[in-house]
Amino acid sequence: xxxxxxxxxxxxxxxxxxxxxxxxxxxxxxxxxxxxxxxxxxxxxxxxxxxxxxxxxxxxxxxxxxxxxxxxxxxxxxxxxxxxxxxxxxxxxxxxxxxxxxxxxxxxxxxxxxxxxxxxxxx
Amino acid sequence: xxxxxxxxxxxxxxxxxxxxxxxxxxxxxxxxxxxxxxxxxxxxxxxxxxxxxxxxxxxxxxxxxxxxxxxxxxxxxxxxxxxxxxxxxxxxxxxxxxxxxxxxxxxxxxxxxxxxxxxxxxxxxxxxxxxxxxxxxxxxxxxxxxxxxxxxxxxxxxxxxxxxxxxxxxxxxxxxxxxxxxxxxxxxxxxxxxxxxxxxxxxxxxxxxxxxxxxxxxxxxxxxxxxxxxxxxxxxxxxxxxxxxxxxxxxxxxxxxxxxxxxxxxxxxxxxxxxxxxxxxxxxxxxxxxxxxxxxxxxxxxxxxxxxxxxxxxxxxxxxxxxxxxxxxxxxxxxxxxxxxxxxxxxxxxxxxxxxxxxxxxxxxxxxxxxxxxxxxxxxxxxxxxxxxxxxxxxxxxxxxxxxxxxxxxxxxxxxxxxxxxxxxxxxxxxxxxxxxxxxxxxxxxxxxxxxxxxxxxxxxxxxxxxx
Numbered sequence: 001x002x003x004x005x006x007x008x009x010x011x012x013x014x015x016x017x018x019x020x021x022x023x024x025x026x027x028x029x030x031x032x033x034x035x036x037x038x039x040x041x042x043x044x045x046x047x048x049x050x051x052x053x054x055x056x057x058x059x060x061x062x063x064x065x066x067x068x069x070x071x072x073x074x075x076x077x078x079x080x081x082x083x084x085x086x087x088x089x090x091x092x093x094x095x096x097x098x099x100x101x102x103x104x105x106x107x108x109x110x111x112x113x114x115x116x117x118x119x120x121x122x123x
Numbered sequence: 124x125x126x127x128x129x130x131x132x133x134x135x136x137x138x139x140x141x142x143x144x145x146x147x148x149x150x151x152x153x154x155x156x157x158x159x160x161x162x163x164x165x166x167x168x169x170x171x172x173x174x175x176x177x178x179x180x181x182x183x184x185x186x187x188x189x190x191x192x193x194x195x196x197x198x199x200x201x202x203x204x205x206x207x208x209x210x211x212x213x214x215x216x217x218x219x220x221x222x223x224x225x226x227x228x229x230x231x232x233x234x235x236x237x238x239x240x241x242x243x244x245x246x247x248x249x250x251x252x253x254x255x256x257x258x259x260x261x262x263x264x265x266x267x268x269x270x271x272x273x274x275x276x277x278x279x280x281x282x283x284x285x286x287x288x289x290x291x292x293x294x295x296x297x298x299x300x301x302x303x304x305x306x307x308x309x310x311x312x313x314x315x316x317x318x319x320x321x322x323x324x325x326x327x328x329x330x331x332x333x334x335x336x337x338x339x340x341x342x343x344x345x346x347x348x349x350x351x352x353x354x355x356x357x358x359x360x361x362x363x364x365x366x367x368x369x370x371x372x373x374x375x376x377x378x379x380x381x382x383x384x385x386x387x388x389x390x391x392x393x394x395x396x397x398x399x400x401x402x403x404x405x406x407x408x409x410x411x412x413x414x415x416x417x418x419x420x421x422x423x424x425x426x427x428x429x430x431x432x433x434x435x436x437x438x439x440x441x442x443x444x445x446x447x448x449x450x451x452x453x454x455x456x457x458x459x460x461x462x463x464x465x466x467x468x469x470x471x472x473x474x475x476x477x478x479x480x481x482x483x484x485x486x487x488x489x490x491x492x493x494x495x496x497x498x499x500x501x502x503x504x505x506x507x508x509x510x511x512x513x514x515x516x517x518x519x520x521x522x523x524x525x526x527x528x529x530x531x532x533x534x535x536x537x538x539x540x541x542x543x544x545x546x547x548x549x550x551x552x553x554x555x556x557x558x559x560x561x562x563x564x565x566x567x568x569x570x571x572x573x574x575x576x577x578x579x580x581x582x583x584x585x586x587x588x589x590x591x
Contacts, residue, residue, distance in 0.1 A: 056546070
């Protein structure tokens, strides 16, 4: 759940770190965003699970070092910086802050701005 | 033709993913008759010449023979809620002004001043009369001439001959249609099966919760055709395969010569047949819960309950009935599972797609953009039932314009739909660019017999319309 301290950002619990083995990828929803969690050794990276090239899922992409390759059209990105690594797109990954609290991977994908079309009338 | 027709495989199912008509048999509620109806259309297995998507001459032919001659969806009644409200309907370089001329009456006029040709209405506006912003020539809401400044300077202007020229304007289900052809048959002839099939859905009792107009670098037909089939889901929307019956989608066409209607039913909360006989139904249900929950922020996402007496689809439908019922103060208890969760899209020639049901209650409209055959506008609305319990009718959402290079992602309120539309939009300029450079001997589209039959039907009707 979002932290109670406003300075704490919008960190949201996702999965247990223990469920994300080294080398593993896991896709979760944080608000409206589908987020891909990738663990490389002891580092956990989180970014929008939509390649900025054609908005296709990055899940399942081959990882070499800290570079992930989009399984659809081959765009490569450095998961540390988000920067593109080949000429397929000039756009960067949408990276999210990650932290581990009590063994849980928490992700800050920003505030959730969606209204609820079915819940604005107080039926 | 009959032998040819026998070869058509009507959808592809798996053990985990039955065809829609089989899913309807397991519905926990009475299924609307329209959903049980099927329509077939004996179309020849022909190819589609690509030059019709990029030729200025073809676009000009469409203007004269199509847009000036057919009933076309212009706007919703709730877009112009008060007498005197008006909104433009612009299709290519034709433009009409739709006016609420009385509490429940509407009129449509050519959107051009009779003085020197100024466009009279270029956005939502309102007033007791229609006045040109240039020299203040002015008309009453019934089209009669009200005033010309310096009237003494126009001694030959006969007020009766300077009525604002109108076009036919009729309504169905809260949708306003226009037809510039003064000899056109009534709208009801063009609606075909729509009123009967939508009777249980009551589109009049809905309002526009969001409304987006997206500019696209592709011909209006290319843009529209991308939304008439679920064949593209496997490659373009791969992440939806877990909970979408893409290959099992049912396609129907009803054409009596005067009405040209088609439909697709893409079932939800079942795995794609592409995932095989052993794909997980539980995963499909959980992904469907997740997808619907994305439009309901703050609502906990349920999980598939294997011990429930309800099957997975019924569980999702029941949760939707309760959430929507509580949110809107309306009773959905008799609404079928399919109506609550499936993606059911109707099409009326030439460019209007009203979706049926609460699964994906959208309205699409596809329009040429100016006189450029390589550009179009896609209008997308989400409609929601008007709240019950005497609550006031919510206002129609303002139009959100999205430019050529902007993404739907800029509109967070549409949730999961944003990325889906953006995935589609990524394809369209590539199609337009590719078809313009096709090898002359292969400058035609090859359509699937079953899954792309609605596109073939559209071109059959378009050919007949342009040849008339």
